[in-house]
Amino acid sequence: MPTDAQLSLKTRKILLASLLALVCIVLVYAAFQRDRPWVVPEEIKKLKNPVPPTESTLKADRGIYVEECAQCHGEGGKGDGPKARLHFPAPADLTDAHRMNSVTDGEIFYQISEGRKPMPSFKTRLTEDQRWGLVLLVRSFSTPLKTPTSEKKADAVGKAEAPATNP
Numbered sequence: 001m002p003t004d005a006q007l008s009l010k011t012r013k014i015l016l017a018s019l020l021a022l023v024c025i026v027l028v029y030a031a032f033q034r035d036r037p038w039v040v041p042e043e044i045k046k047l048k049n050p051v052p053p054t055e056s057t058l059k060a061d062r063g064i065y066v067e068e069c070a071q072c073h074g075e076g077g078k079g080d081g082p083k084a085r086l087h088f089p090a091p092a093d094l095t096d097a098h099r100m101n102s103v104t105d106g107e108i109f110y111q112i113s114e115g116r117k118p119m120p121s122f123k124t125r126l127t128e129d130q131r132w133g134l135v136l137l138v139r140s141f142s143t144p145l146k147t148p149t150s151e152k153k154a155d156a157v158g159k160a161e162a163p164a165t166n167p
């Protein structure tokens with residue numbers, strides 16, 4: 001016959017073991033949540049951005065971003081918005097060029113359209129053009145943007161340099 005003291009020791013051991021098991025489950029779950037890949041249909045992955053990167057679209061998209069996205073993703077896309085810490089998994093760092101170069105425009109468009117908890121879906125909140133515009137803006141966080149004007153400048157520089165590097 002176990003005494004009360006023995007019983008409570010056994011109970012405590014069981015409790016401790018369950019607690020450890022629970023901690024492990026939570027850690028494994030958290031790890032999986034963090035690295036879940038986005039499953040994007042192939043035909044959407046391949047879509048080309050139909051919205052040209054003009055100064056005026058980018059300005060409008062900047063406004064939408066500040067309204068709808070910055071509270072989580074931060075003004076500059078670093079994932080440090082005022083609400084970022086309330087969410088798990090945390091909003092991704094959109095300035096990480098390595099990360100962003102591994103996804104196509106179509107994938108970013110899909111991510112913005114569908115969302116994934118805790119990120120909301122913007123399919124009904126924003127038009128297709130607005131979402132494609134945000135793809136341009138999101139890209140600009142990790143890669144300097146080529147607006148039509150800066151592209152011309154880059155071209156001119158390229159031509160001016162060409163004879164020097166290749167006499």
Ligand code: HEC
Pocket residue numbers: 034036065068069070071072073083087088089090091092099108111112116117118119120122134138
């Ligand atoms: C409620 C906070 C919240 C809002 C608002 C929000 N996001 Fe997110 N976003 C997240 C979180 C959290 C993730 C990571 C989700 C995941 O990995 O499951 C994410 C992921 C993303 C990704 C994918 C990045 C990656 O590599 O995982 C993109 C792109 C993105 N958001 C863009 C936007 C844009 C553009 C807006 C505004 C139209 C927006 N988000 C609004 C929280 C938010």
